[in-house]
Amino acid sequence: xxxxxxxxNITHSWEEPLKHLLSxxxxxxxASDNMLKSANAVKEKNHILLExxxxxxxxxxxxxxxxxNITHSWEEPLKHLLSxxxxxxxASDNMLKSANAVKERNHILLExxxxxxxRTQVEIEDDxxxxxxxxxxxxxxxxxxxxxxxxxxxxxxxxxxxxxxxFLKVLRCRFVYNNECMYYQ
Numbered sequence: 470x471x472x473x474x475x476x477x478n479i480t481h482s483w484e485e486p487l488k489h490l491l492s493x494x495x496x497x498x499x500a501s502d503n504m505l506k507s508a509n510a511v512k513e514k515n516h517i518l519l520e521x522x523x524x525x526x527x528x529x530x531x532x533x534x535x536x537x538n539i540t541h542s543w544e545e546p547l548k549h550l551l552s553x554x555x556x557x558x559x560a561s562d563n564m565l566k567s568a569n570a571v572k573e574r575n576h577i578l579l580e581x582x583x584x585x586x587x588r589t590q591v592e593i594e595d596d597x598x599x600x601x602x603x604x605x606x607x608x609x610x611x612x613x614x615x616x617x618x619x620x621x622x623x624x625x626x627x628x629x630x631x632x633x634x635x636f637l638k639v640l641r642c643r644f645v646y647n648n649e650c651m652y653y654q
Contacts, residue, residue, distance in 0.1 A: 535636060539633055
């Protein structure tokens with residue numbers, strides 16, 4: 470129970486660094502109107518609502534596995550995100566600190582969820598993690614391409630952290646409040 474609460478707190482701590490990264494990208498030199506329009510077109514809240522409904526229907530074991538899969542799949546892209554920040558024209562030290570904080574928190578979350586799964590003796594599939602296809606764009610010599618991929622990576626990361634947060638809230642509801650979460654946040 471305490472470990473699950475700590476993990477929920479970690480996911481909440483991602484919010485500010487991710488907000489900072491997403492808001493900083495459009496202010497960098499080379500940010501295009503298309504990039505900003507794409508950012509505004511994202512309907513994140515509806516997506517989060519649907520994920521929440523799906524999460525409630527999933528078994529506890531499946532939620533834990535999904536959290537491991539999501540957090541593990543971000544290990545490699547976060548390394549590249551961290552190395553890409555200094556290459557962005559106009560990037561601040563705070564952007565680098567935020568990217569580093571997100572990478573560290575993702576790793577801590579992954580370790581915590583794996584510890585919970587080890588207690589339940591659930592097998593974790595080693596090859597269940599999706600590949601990331603944006604590395605070549607993030608390393609492109611074209612500033613706009615690189616900037617767009619950086620923004621897209623941050624947007625996807627934010628979406629996935631919201632998904633993980635929703636899954637953790639469902640798990641907390643099940644175990645801490647015996648599925649009576651109407652009045653708890």
